Amino acid sequence: MNEKNTEALYVKFPQLYKQHLLTPEESSMHWRFQCDNGWFEIIYDISVQLQKITSIQPIEATEVKQKWGSLRYRVNMDSPEIDKLIKHAEDRARVTCEACGARSVTRYICARWRIVLCANCAKKGRDCVPEKS
Numbered sequence: 001m002n003e004k005n006t007e008a009l010y011v012k013f014p015q016l017y018k019q020h021l022l023t024p025e026e027s028s029m030h031w032r033f034q035c036d037n038g039w040f041e042i043i044y045d046i047s048v049q050l051q052k053i054t055s056i057q058p059i060e061a062t063e064v065k066q067k068w069g070s071l072r073y074r075v076n077m078d079s080p081e082i083d084k085l086i087k088h089a090e091d092r093a094r095v096t097c098e099a100c101g102a103r104s105v106t107r108y109i110c111a112r113w114r115i116v117l118c119a120n121c122a123k124k125g126r127d128c129v130p131e132k133s
C-alpha cells in the first residue's frame, strides 16, 4: 500500500495500528499493509468497525496482508463479533480489484502470483492470465 494511504490509516487509527512501530520479530505490522491500494477502503471500513468494539484490552492489528489472492487480517484477540467483521472484509476483498478497488470476481495469476484484479488492471499487469477454476 502506498505511503499516503498507509499514513492515513496510522493517523486515523493510531491504537489499532500501533504495532507498526514494533520490530519484525514482535509484529508483522512492522511490514505495514502488505497489499495494494484497491483494498484501502475495505481496510478503512473494518478499522472503523473494530474501533467501535469495546473490549477489556485495546484491539491491535497484528497482520494485514494479501496472501494467495486473499486478504489476511489478524488482530490480537478474537471474539465472534471480531471474527464476523474480519470474514466480511475478507469476503469483500475476494471480489475487489486489489489494484484499483473496482468490483471484480476474476482472479488472475500474474507472473505466478495469484491476485484479484479487474480486467483493466489485468491488461496493464505483468503477464496476467485468468485463474482456471
Ligand SMILES: [Zn+2]
Pocket (backbone or CB within 6 Å): 097, 098, 099, 100, 101, 102, 117, 118, 119, 120, 121, 122
Ligand atoms: Zn482494477
